[in-house]
Amino acid sequence: MTQLQTFQQAVDGLIDAGQRIWKQGWCPATSSNFSQRLDAHSCAITVSGRDKGALQPEDIMQVDMAGQSLDGKRPSAETLLHTQLYRRDATIGAVLHTHSLKSTLVSMQAETPCITISGLELLKALQGTTTHDSSLSIPVFDNTQDIAALAKQVDAHMDKHGTGHAYLIRGHGLYTWGPDLAATMRHLEALEFLLDYYWNAQRGNGTPARGADHEALV
Numbered sequence: 405m406t407q408l409q410t411f412q413q414a415v416d417g418l419i420d421a422g423q424r425i426w427k428q429g430w431c432p433a434t435s436s437n438f439s440q441r442l443d444a445h446s447c448a449i450t451v452s453g454r455d456k457g458a459l460q461p462e463d464i465m466q467v468d469m470a471g472q473s474l475d476g477k478r479p480s481a482e483t484l485l486h487t488q489l490y491r492r493d494a495t496i497g498a499v500l501h502t503h504s505l506k507s508t509l510v511s512m513q514a515e516t517p518c519i520t521i522s523g524l525e526l527l528k529a530l531q532g533t534t535t536h537d538s539s540l541s542i543p544v545f546d547n548t549q550d551i552a553a554l555a556k557q558v559d560a561h562m563d564k565h566g567t568g569h570a571y572l573i574r575g576h577g578l579y580t581w582g583p584d585l586a587a588t589m590r591h592l593e594a595l596e597f598l599l600d601y602y603w604n605a606q607r608g609n610g611t612p613a614r615g616a617d618h619e620a621l622v
């Protein structure tokens with residue numbers, strides 16, 4: 405079970421995360437949403453439509469794991485994508501959703517249901533990954549305004565393929581999660597780097613100069 409947060413700790417953490425993410429340009433124009441688990445039955449999440457780079461304490465609210473408001477405020481339009489993760493896995497303590505340019509570009513160009521990124525040291529920033537010699541698979545789901553249906557689709561995919569670390573929504577953005585907010589920020593930063601690498605490598609910029617099959621240096 406993840407380390408539980410008081411609501412006030414969650415508010416402070418999400419405000420700080422929003423500022424860090426906004427500085428990177430990954431949550432333009434009120435896009436994105438962030439949450440932290442409070443206990444088995446509820447989480448703190450951003451109120452819908454707020455500027456995520458300038459969150460105030462009143463912009464964070466509480467919902468139950470069915471996505472229902474517990475305090476009368478209007479939760480993120482994408483709340484069910486957060487609660488799907490908390491319901492699925494009790495070790496998930498935080499979820500971050502962002503709208504960076506690079507995640508959007510990669511999601512629009514992906515020709516397969518998943519993209520795969522392999523062989524990079526920064527993969528080790530992802531929980532449970534201990535060597536660069538590993539592969540990260542990121543599923544790409546089609547965008548929809550029917551978030552309840554998308555949450556079901558994500559859940560069915562995870563039933564088959566495991567929970568993983570992240571997914572993309574086509575033309576929309578990235579979801580990632582972790583045991584707590586710090587780990588989830590680490591995942592987000594690593595994923596943004598990995599997606600940037602993927603985008604460039606797909607276009608022949610920086611294709612591996614020295615892969616595992618190259619002669620060893622002498």
Ligand SMILES: CSC[C@@H](O)[C@@H](O)C(=O)COP(=O)(O)O
Nearest residue numbers: 434435436437452453454480481
């Ligand atoms: C402002 S465009 C982005 C939104 O449509 C949505 O995708 C989003 O990420 C933010 O919605 P929100 O309801 O504020 O959580």
Ligand SMILES: [Zn+2]
Nearest residue numbers: 435436482577
């Ligand atoms: Zn979104």
